Amino acid sequence: MFYREAGQFKTSYSADQALLPIKQDRIGLALILVTAFVLIPMFGTSFFLSSIMIPFLVFALAAVGLNILTGFAGQLSLGTGAFMGVGAYSCYKLTTYFPDVNIIILIMASGIFSALIGVVFGLPSLRIKGLYLAITTLAAQFFLEWCFNRIGWLYNDNPSGAIEVPQRLLFGVPITGPEAIPEVRYLVILTIVAVMTLLAANVLRGRIGRSWMMIRDMDIAAELMGIRPLRAKLSAFAFSSYYCGVAGALMVFCWIGSAEVETFDINHSFLILFMVIIGGLGSLTGCFMGAAFIWVLPVLIRSVPSALGIDMLAATTEHINNIVIGCLIIFFLIVEPHGLARLWQIGKEKLRNWPYPYAN
Amino acid sequence: MLGPRLRGDDSNERKICLNTINVPVYGTRCSNLEEQMSKTILSKALIPSLAAVVGLAAFAPIAQAEDTMYMPSMSYRTGPFAGGGTPFADGYADYFNMLNERDGGIGGVKIIVEECETGYNTQKGVECYEATKDKGALAYSPLSTGITLALIPKSSVDEIPVLSMGYGLSAAAQGEQFPWTFVYPTTYWNQMSSILKYIDSNGGIKGKKIGFIYLDVGYGKEPIPLLDSLSEKMGFEVAKFPVGGKEMQNQSAQWLNVRKERPDWMIMWGWGAMNPAAVKEAVRNRYPLDRFIGNWWAGSHNDLKAIGKTGKGYLAANFTGIGQEFGAVQDILKHVVEKGNSKVASADDVGNVLYNRGMFNAVVLAEAITVAQAMTGKTAITGADMRVGLENIKLDQARLKALGLENFTGDVIGDCADHEGAGSIFLQQWNGEDWERMTDLIEPMNDTVRPLLEEAAAEYVSDKPDFTSQRCR
Numbered sequence: 030m031f032y033r034e035a036g037q038f039k040t041s042y043s044a045d046q047a048l049l050p051i052k053q054d055r056i057g058l059a060l061i062l063v064t065a066f067v068l069i070p071m072f073g074t075s076f077f078l079s080s081i082m083i084p085f086l087v088f089a090l091a092a093v094g095l096n097i098l099t100g101f102a103g104q105l106s107l108g109t110g111a112f113m114g115v116g117a118y119s120c121y122k123l124t125t126y127f128p129d130v131n132i133i134i135l136i137m138a139s140g141i142f143s144a145l146i147g148v149v150f151g152l153p154s155l156r157i158k159g160l161y162l163a164i165t166t167l168a169a170q171f172f173l174e175w176c177f178n179r180i181g182w183l184y185n186d187n188p189s190g191a192i193e194v195p196q197r198l199l200f201g202v203p204i205t206g207p208e209a210i211p212e213v214r215y216l217v218i219l220t221i222v223a224v225m226t227l228l229a230a231n232v233l234r235g236r237i238g239r240s241w242m243m244i245r246d247m248d249i250a251a252e253l254m255g256i257r258p259l260r261a262k263l264s265a266f267a268f269s270s271y272y273c274g275v276a277g278a279l280m281v282f283c284w285i286g287s288a289e290v291e292t293f294d295i296n297h298s299f300l301i302l303f304m305v306i307i308g309g310l311g312s313l314t315g316c317f318m319g320a321a322f323i324w325v326l327p328v329l330i331r332s333v334p335s336a337l338g339i340d341m342l343a344a345t346t347e348h349i350n351n352i353v354i355g356c357l358i359i360f361f362l363i364v365e366p367h368g369l370a371r372l373w374q375i376g377k378e379k380l381r382n383w384p385y386p387y388a389n
Numbered sequence: 390m391l392g393p394r395l396r397g398d399d400s401n402e403r404k405i406c407l408n409t410i411n412v413p414v415y416g417t418r419c420s421n422l423e424e425q426m427s428k429t430i431l432s433k434a435l436i437p438s439l440a441a442v443v444g445l446a447a448f449a450p451i452a453q454a455e456d457t458m459y460m461p462s463m464s465y466r467t468g469p470f471a472g473g474g475t476p477f478a479d480g481y482a483d484y485f486n487m488l489n490e491r492d493g494g495i496g497g498v499k500i501i502v503e504e505c506e507t508g509y510n511t512q513k514g515v516e517c518y519e520a521t522k523d524k525g526a527l528a529y530s531p532l533s534t535g536i537t538l539a540l541i542p543k544s545s546v547d548e549i550p551v552l553s554m555g556y557g558l559s560a561a562a563q564g565e566q567f568p569w570t571f572v573y574p575t576t577y578w579n580q581m582s583s584i585l586k587y588i589d590s591n592g593g594i595k596g597k598k599i600g601f602i603y604l605d606v607g608y609g610k611e612p613i614p615l616l617d618s619l620s621e622k623m624g625f626e627v628a629k630f631p632v633g634g635k636e637m638q639n640q641s642a643q644w645l646n647v648r649k650e651r652p653d654w655m656i657m658w659g660w661g662a663m664n665p666a667a668v669k670e671a672v673r674n675r676y677p678l679d680r681f682i683g684n685w686w687a688g689s690h691n692d693l694k695a696i697g698k699t700g701k702g703y704l705a706a707n708f709t710g711i712g713q714e715f716g717a718v719q720d721i722l723k724h725v726v727e728k729g730n731s732k733v734a735s736a737d738d739v740g741n742v743l744y745n746r747g748m749f750n751a752v753v754l755a756e757a758i759t760v761a762q763a764m765t766g767k768t769a770i771t772g773a774d775m776r777v778g779l780e781n782i783k784l785d786q787a788r789l790k791a792l793g794l795e796n797f798t799g800d801v802i803g804d805c806a807d808h809e810g811a812g813s814i815f816l817q818q819w820n821g822e823d824w825e826r827m828t829d830l831i832e833p834m835n836d837t838v839r840p841l842l843e844e845a846a847a848e849y850v851s852d853k854p855d856f857t858s859q860r861c862r
Contacts, residue, residue: 080519084512125852178605185852188614188845189558190607191538196855207542208855285515287538289607291634292511328516342732343506344466344475351467 032380048230065219070212078211079284081325085317086215086222087280088324092304092316093229094272099302100310101233102265103245104154108166109273109301111173114293115143116274117281118183121192125185132197132205133217136278143274144267146173151266155259158248170295177290191289194282205282214283221279225272230313232268241265242311273301307358309368318369327354457499458769460485460754461521463531468508470661472691473743477532478504479733480747483725484717488755490724495755496762498769511535518543527758527775528552530750534608544569545857549772550779554750555580555685555708559611562809563846564780568859571779573753574708574801575812577684578842579833581612581656583814584682584706585619587831588654595624600652602643602659602667605631608686609658615841622837628652637663644670655681664692668700678702682816690741693819701821706814708798709749711824713740716793717748742817742824749798756792757782780805799830805861 032053039045049055069082095109120139124132150169154162177183184192196206203209204217232238240261243251252258281288300323308319330350334341365372379386464478465471485500494500503524505517514536518529528550531537537557544551545568552571553561559578561570575583588594601616603609609631620627628650630643640663647655655676657667664687671681679702683692688705713722718740725731726739733739761770761778770778784792784801801810813830850856 075523076519080516084516188560188611189534189538190610191535193538193542193849193853195853206853206855207546285511285539286542287511287535289511289535289538291535291606294634342466343464343504344471347467347506347508 032377034381048227048234062223065223066216070215073212073215075211078215081328083211083215083218083284084280084324085320086218087276087284088301088304089317089320090222090225090279091273091276091301092308092320093226093313094269094276095301096305096308096310096313096316097229097233097241097272098265098269099305100312100315101238101245102241102262102269104151104262104265105159105163106166106269107163107295107298107302108150108169108173110293110295110297111170112143112147112270112273113277113280113297113301114173114177114288114290115146115270116140116277117288117293118177118192119143119274120278120282121185121194122183124195124197128195131199132282133199133221136221136275136282139278140271140274143277144271147266147270147273148263151263154262154266167295170298174290174294177293189289191287192281193287197282205286207286209283218279218283221275225275226313229272233313237261237264237268303358307361307368309370312368312370312374314373315368315370318373322357322369323354326357330354456497456769457501458495458527458758459501459503459521459525461517461524461526461529462502462504463507463514463517463529463533463536464504465507465509465532467506468510470509473661473686473689474509474532476689476691476733476738476741476743477747477750479731479738480744480749481530481751483721483731483733483739484748484751485755486730487717487721487724490728490730491720495758496768498762500755500758507531507533507536509533511539515539522547522549525771527770527772528754528779530554530754531557534558534606534611538607541567541570542853542856547772548776550776552750552754552779554746554753556608558849559615560842560845560849562807562842564804564806564808564859565861566846566850566856566858567808568780568857569776571803571808573779573782573803573808573810574798575814575833576809576838576842577612577658578615578838579809579812579835580684580706580814581615582619582834582838583831584656584684584816585623585625586834587682587816587828589623597653598626598628598650600628600630600647600650600655602630602632602640602647602655602657604637604659604663605633608660612658614845615838618841619834619837632659632663632667637661638666640666640670644674644676647676648674653680657681657683657687659683659687663687664689665696665700668693668696668703671703672699679704679818682706685746685814688817688819688824689743690824691743693824698821700819703819704816704827705819705824707742707817707824707826708814709742709745710794710797711740711742711745711817711826715795715797717752717797718745718793720793721748745797752792752794753779753782753784753801756784756788779803780808782810784810805859 034051037052049058073082091109091113095106098104098106116139119142120135123135123139150166153165178190184190194205196203196208202213204213240256243256244258244261248258304319304323305316307322309315327350330353331346334346361369462478462481465474466478482502485502488495489499503521505521507514507517514531514533518540526549529540530552531540534557537551537553540551541558550569550571554573555575557572559576561567562572562576585594616627630646632640632643659667664683671678678700681703683705685706685708688707693700713719722736722739726733726736738744757775757778758770760781761774762768764777764781765774767774780803782801782803786800789795789797799811799813803810813832815826815830816828817824818827850858
């Protein structure tokens with residue numbers, strides 16, 4: 030009834046090819062952006078911003094990165110955590126060498142190193158597929174973890190083996206380090222995530238994105254139709270790792286403030302992979318839904334007992350949390366194996382047809 | 390005695406007590422309270438950023454009510470290290486609950502202990518910090534090197550001190566560079582020097598080969614710079630055997646190397662499942678267990694109970710007493726455990742190594758509250774007061790006896806520049822069923838370690854020009 034494109038006529042090619050051709054979608058997105066950019070920083074508490082929104086955005090960006098590779102280009106990767114680590118460590122080295130360069134530039138530049146490493150570890154994808162490729166990306170994970178642990182140069186020979194974020198300013202306002210207030214860090218991350226998601230959305234529906242999807246759906250057919258697998262697969266690895274690298278740099282610089290090798294271990298890779306699978310492979314909206322499901326929901330569940338006034342042991346809450354999240358994952362994947370994004374899409378379809386579900 | 394009087398409910402009595410505090414009780418460096426306070430204020434005024442924050446703090450709402458103080462407990466009862474985290478969290482909570490039951494809190498103010506589950510995960514730990522800091526948290530004991538490193542820079546901004554008791558950043562012992570971080574009673578580096586001293590007094594260390602087996606993460610690597618520098622000074626050789634986090638339970642490769650290298654002594658920096666696996670491997674490789682010394686995280690009941698008799702003779706460092714025969718532990722049994730208010734699985738778990746260490750963590754914090762109350766004259770103190778309390782802590786044997794902890798640990802006496810106290814440890818030995826204290830307190834080689842600590846502290850701060858520091862002299 031409310032969500033229907035009837036009466037919205039397109040009079041030009043550009044209008045027809047717009048990112049969001051339906052007016053209601055544009056209004057919805059505008060509302061989300063206003064909420065995210067204005068209302069949340071205005072009314073959100075410090076805890077909400079720094080422990081819910083900031084991690085959510087960081088994970089969503091990493092999930093976008095992995096989804097590009099796994100969901101759109103069909104290359105299964107278990108090395109996301111390590112690629113995020115490359116971004117974080119290279120940003121740390123860059124800001125050590127160039128302390129006066131704006132940290133935003135360095136964060137964006139650190140993704141380039143991650144992309145290069147991603148391309149190197151993407152080379153085996155030209156010969157192997159599926160689970161076999163997952164094993165080689167697993168090798169990337171272990172090898173890079175070893176580097177973060179063993180190469181003292183990467184963490185400036187810190188005796189604890191950790192990297193610690195120095196304070197950096199943007200227009201005179203601290204955006205990294207302990208003095209940076211959550212509102213500022215949130216807005217910085219939000220801007221980067223919004224811009225990069227927009228970029229991803231446009232790349233994915235363009236020539237490059239289509240070549241990835243062709244490779245995913247049937248690589249031999251794609252090759253016969255003139256797609257070069259070398260270029261398509263490696264560009265997917267580069268693009269995806271770039272996103273992961275930026276997410277990793279943001280995670281350390283604007284969220285946690287320090288990192289050691291365990292921060293980027295295999296569990297971290299799995300966490301992102303779960304987000305992508307729950308959210309929906311091959312969907313950008315799904316990345317955000319998956320990140321919210323895996324990160325935000327547990328935080329909310331944790332706050333339920335105290336909100337209800339039940340005195341419960343923190344560990345018990347944690348166990349309940351694991352049970353609830355586990356059950357929900359199974360439930361959602363049984364109901365819709367293609368993830369939350371597919372559920373959302375079905376919901377939208379139903380709305381468009383309502384109240385005539387037999388219309389098409 | 391100060392303790393019982395401070396705990397009195399009568400506020401007049403407390404005031405009298407305040408006015409009489411002087412040299413014998415707290416005046417380690419200053420002659421009286423006023424001078425101490427003025428010095429504190431002066432040192433704060435030297436640092437513009439701090440002064441600004443003090444101004445802000447005046448406007449910040451005091452989150453806790455007057456009659457309670459809030460003490461967060463970062464625990465990990467879930468995850469791979471839950472076996473070690475659970476007894477620690479029990480001891481921590483039980484001691485504060487005992488004070489609430491027995492004395493009605495500290496200085497008449499009840500302590501509310503709230504646990505937040507970190508699962509030994511840095512991200513969750515930071516989340517716990519963000520969730521609890523605005524509730525009027527007095528101090529954090531993060532219980533993980535990763536979380537400690539993340540909280541150290543935040544502590545000065547939010548004005549909540551961090552007490553990483555014998556873990557975290559060794560350099561934080563330097564109070565001038567790290568005004569908000571405390572590592573009582575000692576650091577990893579001091580511990581290592583004490584262990585080496587023990588080896589030296591048992592047949593000499595010169596010309597010997599020391600094997601160092603460690604968990605290959607930040608925690609395990611922490612003492613390596615000290616070990617390297619002491620090996621030159623004391624004339625011994627070091628062979629290092631890193632154990633990756635994923636191979637904790639299967640160390641056959643490392644122990645094959647141990648057999649090849651034939652070290653005279655072995656020292657271990659292990660945690661969790663790594664410890665029992667290492668002791669088992671040592672037995673399998675016929676390495677003499679009385680020449681195998683674990684650090685204080687590699688010598689708990691959890692580690693050795695599963696091995697039992699096989700592990701007989703294994704040594705480990707410790708800084709807290711073992712067993713239930715201490716007055717404070719008896720009080721916990723009487724006021725908390727027997728009333729069913731403890732989370733321990735059975736009363737037998739009270740008094741084991743990690744339980745007592747968790748309790749001692751609470752003892753140090755409780756003592757800091759007592760000191761802070763005495764110095765500020767407030768009953769419900771803030772994080773900034775807590776910092777002053779921690780800095781002026783004086784747990785000598787007389788005070789420990791008054792707390793029911795005679796011979797529990799060495800003296801812990803802090804001051805502005807020294808945030809680790811005196812820092813002695815002792816060695817304990819596994820007799821097949823239980824841990825037995827084996828040596829007297831072994832003092833660290835302060836003259837060697839201290840300059841290295843100061844160097845490391847200066848290096849930590851060198852790339853952070855805005856890091857809050859203080860001047861002590």
